[in-house]
Structure formats: C-alpha cells, structure tokens
Amino acid sequence: MPSRPPLSVTLAAAAGLLFLHLPLAFIFLYALTTEEKSYQFPPPGFTLKWFAVAWDRPDIWQALGLSLRVASVATALAIVLGTLAAAAMARYRFFGREAVSLLITLPIALPGIVTGIALRAALNLADIPFSFWTIVIGHATFCIVVVYNNAVARLRRTQGSLIEASMDLGADGFQTFRHVVLPQLGTALLAGGMLAFALSFDEVIVTTFTAGQQQTLPIWMFSELIRPRQRPVTNVVAVMVIAVTLIPILAAYYLTRDGEAVEGASK
C-alpha cells in the first residue's frame, strides 16, 4: 500500500491544479455576467442571454464550421500520411533515415511563426490563392508530426516477430499491415488523431499566415478581444471550445478504457 503523501506535497499539487484551472472558471463566470464592456469583479449580475446572442451570430457559426472542417480534414490527412511515414521508418533501414526522421518532426519544434512565414512565401511564389486548403496544409504540417510520433513509438514497441509471424503464416505485406500492424496502431492513432485535432482547432499563428479573409474560431476570438463589443459572447464561444475539445478526449478515454475492460472480462 502506498503511504499518504506529506501535507506539503498535497498543498503544492492543489496549488498547481488551481493555477491551471482557476482561469477556466473565470471563463465560465464572465460568460454569465450582465456587464458587457469590461471584466469587472465581482460581476454585477448573472444572465444566460449571451448564449442566445452567440447563437444568433452567423459569423460565429461560420468560424466554428470552418475550424471544425479544417481540423477534421487536417487530422484525416495527418493520420494517413503520418501512419505511412511511421511504417516506412519502422520497416526500412536506408541511408539518411535519421535525417528524414528529424525533418518530419521539425515542424513541431520550429516556431509557428517560421512555419507560417515559410508557407506564405511558398504559396505566394507558387501563386496559390489562399483558401480552405491552404489552411489545411498549414495545419497538416504539425498534425502529421503528432500522429507520426505516436505511431513510431507504438511501432517501436510492437515485436518485430509479430510481422514475421504474419508473413510466415501466408499473409503478404498488405494483409500483414491490415490485420497485424494497424490493430496494434489503433489506440496510438486515436490518441495522435485527437491531439492533432485539438492542436488544429486552436491554432492561431500558422493560420494567420495561410488564411485569406476566412476566420477560424481562434482567429475570430482574437479579433473580438480587440473590439470591446459584447465581450461575454467571446467567453460563451470559449466555453464552446472547451466543450468541443473535451468531448473527444473524454470519448477516447472511455473507448480505450472499455476496450481493456472487455479484454479482461472474457475470462
């Protein structure tokens, strides 16, 4: 039995949690305030009217729709390309392998602003107009890395002999990938995909360089902060963002947890 942690550790943990989560509480608090110009504390009164106001704003719906579509497409792209890249890295030994691996993971280490400027310059040079797809490409650069990293780590832990066993039993490369490698990768891809989705959903910097007139949700929020109009509406949207990012994380948590429970239950 592990012993109880000392009081000082408990206090430090509580302080850490408060520090992380208190600001979130303020988001909820100011989504309900009756005061719309400044964030006054304590709020003079509480109302739900900002939810109705937000509901009727077409610009919010547009931004939310765009963000969801971008995140979905970028994630899908990342899952396909990231998995393929990881599979190639795990399977083949070739000259410059480490260098290629570094190149794939570089976009996540590079400041977003560098990626953004680079992409914008490239798009300009190639004469490609800004569109939904330029945003997706921008996001895919770092989404792929997240999926790739998760997949590579899982593949590294998968026994090499499993793949050989599959081939030995008559499965060709494609069948082996489908029946052995992919199921092993399943949860890693789920985790990587979710993280990619969340990263894409709240991305600001790369988006500002690769979007034309379109506004993703984070960019819309950013522009709203500058304008002191109907401030609580921004908080309402922030609450929505929390919900949108929390739901898939909880879903994935329960999905993977159930999976383990099922395995154990068939005794």
Add this chain to the structure above:
Amino acid sequence: MTTPSTIPAVRFRAVARHFGEVRAVDSVDLDIAEGEFFAMLGPSGSGKTTCLRLIAGFEQPSAGTIEIFGEHAEGVPPYRRNVNTVFQDYALFPHMSVAENVAYALMVRGVGKAERLAKANEMLALVKLANFGARKPAQLSGGQRQRVALARALINHPKVLLLDEPLGALDLKLREQMQVELKTLQRSLGITFVFVTHDQGEALSMADRVAVFNAGRIVQVGRPEEVYERPATRFVADFVGGSNVIEPEAATRLRLPAGAWSIRPEKITLSATGNGPLGRVESLQYQGAQRRYVVAVGPDRLSVVTAAGTTAFTPGASVHVDWPADAPTRLEG
C-alpha cells in the same frame, strides 16, 4: 542418411549469411530428409537461428543455394514457402483471441469464418487446449502459449516446421513433458521438424539426427548416438556431454596410440587392482544415480562417471583407470 531417390526436404549447398564482418552462417552443407526430426545444436551465436531464418525466408543467403523439396528458394518470400515457424517468443497476435490466432493462416487465404474457426478448434484440441479458443494470449500460461503457437503453425499442414528453442521459456518439468508431446506429435503428423536448441540433452533425446554448430559452421551431423559417442572434433566432444579430450602429448602417457582422443566419462572404470594407468582420486561428486570423479593420472585429469552400485573411492585413493578398447574416439586435427 538420404537415399539418392528421395528429394530432401531442405538442402543447403555452401550457404553463407554474412552481416558485414560477422559470419553468422559460413558455408553450410545440409540435407534434411522428409519426415525427419532434425535438431540444430550449438552454443549461443553459432548461427542456428540464422539457419532457420534462411529456411523460413526471413534472410537471404549471401552465397550458396537453398532448396526446399527440390525447388530453389531464392527470391521466394516467406508467405509463399510451405514452411511454418514456431518463434522463440511465440509471437502470438495480442489483439486476437486464441482461436483467431490459430485460424490466421486460413483467414489470410480467404477461408470462411465458420470453417476456419472449426479447423482452429480441431487444432486446439490436438494440442489439448480445446476450451481456450475465446481467451486472449495474455490470459494463458507460458506452456499454453507455446501450444497455441504450435497449433497456429500447424494449421496449414506445412511440409517443414521450424522451431526456434520452443521450450526455452518453460520450466524443467513442463519442458520434459513438452519434449515427449512434441516428439509424439511429430511422429503422428509425419512433418519434417527442424528444431533449434542449445540444450544437448534435448537434442539427443528428441532428434533423429543432430547437427552441431560452431561459429557459423556445422562441425558434425549424425544420429544422436554417433554424435555423442563418436565426436568428430574437440569442440563436439566438449560441447556434447563434456567428454574427456586427450591431447596427443597426453596420449602416450595414457597408453593410447598417437593422436588426439576423446573418451566418454562413463566409459571409464575405476578399480583398486586393474591393468590401466594408475591415478589418484582428486574429487568426488555424489549425484544420486551416479558418481562423478576427477582422477589425476600424472599431469593429466580425467573425469569419470560411475553408476551408483559400483565400488566408491574416496578422494586421495589410488585407482587404476581402464576403458574398453573401442571407447577412445580419434579426434580430427
């Protein structure tokens, strides 16, 4: 062993597999007959696994040719060879049930679900795991996993089954039980078994023929009695059952003809009044059914094993060492 009229199940001709500077397999000639239980015995790193992987198709030879039932194996991928493997770590698919694992080879061939699961249950019954189909591999013991791996490899009725130290992870009792079961199974199925082990007792007791490996080469092939009683080289004499190796300069002192010799410890008898060279008991180990002595004869040391019923000598006693005329085996080189 093989008669010219029958095609060997596996044939190696001057096969080598080098990894850079490492000569994992170095010019191996080998004929394994159909239906034979063939053991590959050798110390760690001697190239046994690499030989097996060459047969399975996971490795390609750097030189030489491999034939499987008379057909050139070059360029034939593992999934098109009628050869299956029981891996040392079993390599069961963790996300599939036991029955799905066993049915895997049928699934990738497109056999319908009901049919392949029925077949899988048959195979599981064969290895005495009839009611375990629904479990996951993680819910099995080591010995049970080993049987699943066996059933999975046998479902396709391979012509050759490769087993890489399949009993290495089991405890002694289970190991002995599985040795008997494997041998019985092999006899009843008539499949060629190529069995890798570094346990000489296992190789000698199970195999029809044994190949002794050292440093990427086969140093001797033969029936277990031949390899045990007539070791061809110092290495075999020492590795298979710890025989006495008598170097040429010691041979005359021990009244043997010139040359290097090997004499099995249990072929030597000790007596107070014999005709053989006189020595002194240096140490005695009581081992239940037998006694193990080290006897110093002049500057030479001989190990001697005697059965429990014979006269015992205490350390320090003077004894004559004798052996039958056919006991010494001449060693090469």
